[in-house]
Amino acid sequence: MIGGTISIFGFYLKKTKLLNIGTSLLIASFFFLIQDIPFNYLNLIFVIFTFFFFFGLWLLMKRELFVSEIESDLVGSEGKSYLDEYKKDSSFYYLKTIFMGLSVSIAGGMIAAHSFIGPLPSGIALFINIFFSLVILSGLYGVLFLLPKYFIVE
Amino acid sequence: MKSTTSFVLFAATITSFIFGIVRGSWVFLILAISIFSILAVEVRGALQEEVKLKVQRKSEKVSLYEDDKIWIELTIKNEGKPLNYLEIFDSLPSDIDIVEGSNHHILRLDEKEEKTMRYKIQCARRGEMEIGPVKLRYRDPLDLHVEEWTSYELMDLFVLPEIQEMKGVNVRPIYTKSWIGNIKSQRIGIGSEFFSLREYMPEDALKKINWKATARFLEPMTNEFIGEKSGDVILIVDGHRKNIIGNAERNTLDATIRAAGTLASSILEDRNRVGLIILGDYLRWLYPDSGRDHFYKIMEKLSGVKEGGQWELEDTKWILRGFFPKRSMVVFISPLLSKDVSETLLDICMEEHNVMVISPDPLVIEKEIIDDHSSLAENLSQLDRDVILDKLWKYSVVVDWNPNEPLEASLKEVIRYWKRS
Numbered sequence: 001m002i003g004g005t006i007s008i009f010g011f012y013l014k015k016t017k018l019l020n021i022g023t024s025l026l027i028a029s030f031f032f033l034i035q036d037i038p039f040n041y042l043n044l045i046f047v048i049f050t051f052f053f054f055f056g057l058w059l060l061m062k063r064e065l066f067v068s069e070i071e072s073d074l075v076g077s078e079g080k081s082y083l084d085e086y087k088k089d090s091s092f093y094y095l096k097t098i099f100m101g102l103s104v105s106i107a108g109g110m111i112a113a114h115s116f117i118g119p120l121p122s123g124i125a126l127f128i129n130i131f132f133s134l135v136i137l138s139g140l141y142g143v144l145f146l147l148p149k150y151f152i153v154e
Numbered sequence: 155m156k157s158t159t160s161f162v163l164f165a166a167t168i169t170s171f172i173f174g175i176v177r178g179s180w181v182f183l184i185l186a187i188s189i190f191s192i193l194a195v196e197v198r199g200a201l202q203e204e205v206k207l208k209v210q211r212k213s214e215k216v217s218l219y220e221d222d223k224i225w226i227e228l229t230i231k232n233e234g235k236p237l238n239y240l241e242i243f244d245s246l247p248s249d250i251d252i253v254e255g256s257n258h259h260i261l262r263l264d265e266k267e268e269k270t271m272r273y274k275i276q277c278a279r280r281g282e283m284e285i286g287p288v289k290l291r292y293r294d295p296l297d298l299h300v301e302e303w304t305s306y307e308l309m310d311l312f313v314l315p316e317i318q319e320m321k322g323v324n325v326r327p328i329y330t331k332s333w334i335g336n337i338k339s340q341r342i343g344i345g346s347e348f349f350s351l352r353e354y355m356p357e358d359a360l361k362k363i364n365w366k367a368t369a370r371f372l373e374p375m376t377n378e379f380i381g382e383k384s385g386d387v388i389l390i391v392d393g394h395r396k397n398i399i400g401n402a403e404r405n406t407l408d409a410t411i412r413a414a415g416t417l418a419s420s421i422l423e424d425r426n427r428v429g430l431i432i433l434g435d436y437l438r439w440l441y442p443d444s445g446r447d448h449f450y451k452i453m454e455k456l457s458g459v460k461e462g463g464q465w466e467l468e469d470t471k472w473i474l475r476g477f478f479p480k481r482s483m484v485v486f487i488s489p490l491l492s493k494d495v496s497e498t499l500l501d502i503c504m505e506e507h508n509v510m511v512i513s514p515d516p517l518v519i520e521k522e523i524i525d526d527h528s529s530l531a532e533n534l535s536q537l538d539r540d541v542i543l544d545k546l547w548k549y550s551v552v553v554d555w556n557p558n559e560p561l562e563a564s565l566k567e568v569i570r571y572w573k574r575s
Contacts, residue, residue: 020159024166027185031170035179047181051188063295070258078255079271086260089238090295097195097296104191109184116180 016065023058027051041124044113048105052098059094063087160196160298163189192296199294201301206234207263209288209305211244217312217450217457223253223276226309228288230271232263241291242271247283249313250275277313279402280411280457285309314453315411320420323566327385327426327483328508335384335425343381350378384426386442386479388507389414390470391456392488393434395463399489399516401523406489409514409557411456413487416561417512418452429478430455431470435462439473442482467498474502484509489516493538496545509550512565513543514557 005022030050037043070083167189174182208231214224228244244257255273263269277283286308292301330339342349351367354374367375391414398407414430421428422444429442430452438455440448467486474484484507486499503509517535521527539554546552551572555564 020162024162031181031185035177035181037181039180044184047184048188051185055188055192059296062297070256070260073252073258074256075252075273076254078273079259082259082261082269082271085262086239089262093295097192100195101188101192104195105184105188108187108191112183112187 014065014068016062019058019061019065023054023061027054030054039113039116041110041113044109045106048102048109052102052105055101056094056098059098063090063094157293157297157300159296160193163193163298167193193298196294196296196298199296200299201292203235205237205292205301205303207231207237207240207290207303207305208233209290209307211286211288211307211309213309213311216310217314217454218277219314220280220316221276221278223274225272225274226257226285228257228271229268230261230263230290231268232265234265236262236264236267237292238262239293239295241293243289243291244271244273245286245289246275247285249279249281250277250283250285252276277311280313280315280408282454282458283311283313285311312454312457314457315408315415317412317415317419318560318562320416320562320565323420323562323569324424325387325417325421325483325485325510325565325569326424327387329481329483329506330383330385331427331479333384334382336382339381339383341381341383342378343383345379345382347380347382348377349380351375352378384424384444386427386429386482387417387421388429388431388442388474388478388482388484389417389452390431390467390484390486390488391433391459392467392486393432393459393461394466394492395461397489397491398461399491400519404519404523406491406514406516406519406557407459407461409519409555410487410489411459412557413512413514413555413561415453415456417485417487418449418456422446422449428452429482431473432456432459433462433465433467433470435460437465437469437473439477441477442479467495471498471501474507475505481506483507485512486510487512487514489514490539490542490546491516493542496542499546500549503549510553511546511550512553512555512561514555515539518556518558 031047034047037047067083067087074080074083167186170182170186170189174180174186210229210231212227212229218224226244228242230240230242239260240263241260242258246252246257253274253276255271257271257273259271261269261271286306288305288307290303290305293299324336326336334344338345338347351364352375354363354368354376358376362376364375364377391410393407393410398405400406400408418428418430425444427442427444428448430438430440432438432455440451440455443451467488484502486495486509488495488511490511490513499509499511517532517539521532543552543554551568553561553564553568555561
């Protein structure tokens with residue numbers, strides 16, 4: 001609660017340091033609260049997703065502070081296009097980072113869990129099979145149909 | 155270069171890992187894995203190649219008047235690999251305000267791409283300003299990798315003191331020199347005003363022959379004209395600390411400098427030569443000259459004047475004697491807060507200079523900045539000032555100028571009175 005309040009204060013007062021401290025406190029206190037939950041696949045996913053949820057929120061708030069800092073220096077609309085471009089680029093970058101971080105964490109967590117708990121429940125295994133098959137199929141589609149269009153020499 | 159955030163995340167990974175092991179908590183071990191995964195994924199945010207950037211700054215002009223606005227253009231060309239999230243900050247002095255655009259941007263630059271950021275600035279105070287250097291910073295959106303550079307692309311900008319237009323009054327020296335100007339001299343020469351007739355001389359131009367007079371006298375007669383000459387005016391600007399009253403926004407030094415700029419513009423337009431002596435933080439001077447370039451030289455010197463405590467009017471005597479032409483008009487611009495100028499001005503008069511004193515009224519400025527002032531003190535100060543002005547009137551022309559009013563009005567009144575008397 002205190003961590004959350006500090007980060008919200010940090011965000012509204014536009015103090016990046018306060019936001020960082022608040023978010024760190026929020027994540028640490030949340031993990032202290034749930035440290036005794038039993039170790040199973042569902043809880044593992046819950047823990048990882050919660051962490052990335054908080055991390056994503058922190059990133060968004062940090063970006064808003066940075067954008068507002070640049071916006072406060074801006075008078076009129078001259079040069080605003082650069083900022084809009086940055087907003088778009090950074091959103092993609094955040095999504096990509098969170099998605100990749102999440103994948104690596106889940107993979108790492110799964111390997112760790114597998115050595116402790118044993119094989120995955122059949123539902124989750126099926127979901128993972130379908131997911132990876134879809135990834136491979138989309139990769140193939142990209143290589144065979146989409147990419148050649150960019151290499152046509154006229 | 156790694157940022158503080160990346161060190162904090164790394165420390166959090168280690169702490170969570172140790173904590174998880176010590177407490178036997180899997181939650182903290184997973185937290186360590188998650189934070190570490192972010193650090194691992196973010197390796198792609200680090201700069202892989204050497205950054206090659208070319209920065210150039212341009213502006214419409216290098217000098218502007220107080221409160222004028224100009225556009226500054228900063229062009230950045232990427233001569234290396236594509237670069238995302240490049241933060242640019244063009245350093246500006248605190249006296250300069252941005253009225254449009256921004257000096258702070260974040261850009262994406264592809265290979266060989268060139269981008270321009272523009273901003274319009276305004277400066278309310280005169281002075282010599284330095285724009286730059288340009289600070290460049292790459293930082294990935296997560297703020298884990300940061301690289302900083304500085305481009306020492308500097309630009310000097312002169313903010314010239316504001317000048318007033320003086321159309322109806324001319325400050326003209328009594329003594330004229332040999333070169334042509336607008337002042338009617340006591341001699342015959344080149345001019346437009348008829349003076350007399352004389353007998354034709356073989357070297358006279360045909361257009362000078364007065365044909366009516368020739369017919370009347372039955373011998374060729376030539377017109378003679380009053381010679382129009384120009385003279386030298388030397389402006390002495392008093393920037394001594396003891397003669398300055400006011401605050402940063404409103405003070406007697408700024409009023410003195412504006413008067414000097416206005417006079418320089420008007421006197422040069424009248425085809426006279428103007429010299430300048432500044433008694434400020436340094437003793438600066440410019441030998442009399444004419445023309446537009448000389449006007450800008452004067453204005454640049456005036457824009458950089460700062461108060462000083464070393465140089466006084468007394469010190470100008472040896473400069474006037476040693477370096478400046480004799481028989482010039484000396485215009486001393488000062489709020490006359492110190493009483494010891496009258497003797498020096500008398501000495502200057504003795505050396506065949508005609509002297510004019512222009513005094514921006516310090517009481518007007520003082521009343522503006524002090525809310526609560528006693529009328530007795532005001533009356534005493536006014537009395538003191540009147541005594542000094544009366545003393546100076548004995549051997550010079552004195553203009554008591556209210557800095558809130560145009561200089562032209564005060565000058566016109568005094569010059570009319572002076573010519574009559």
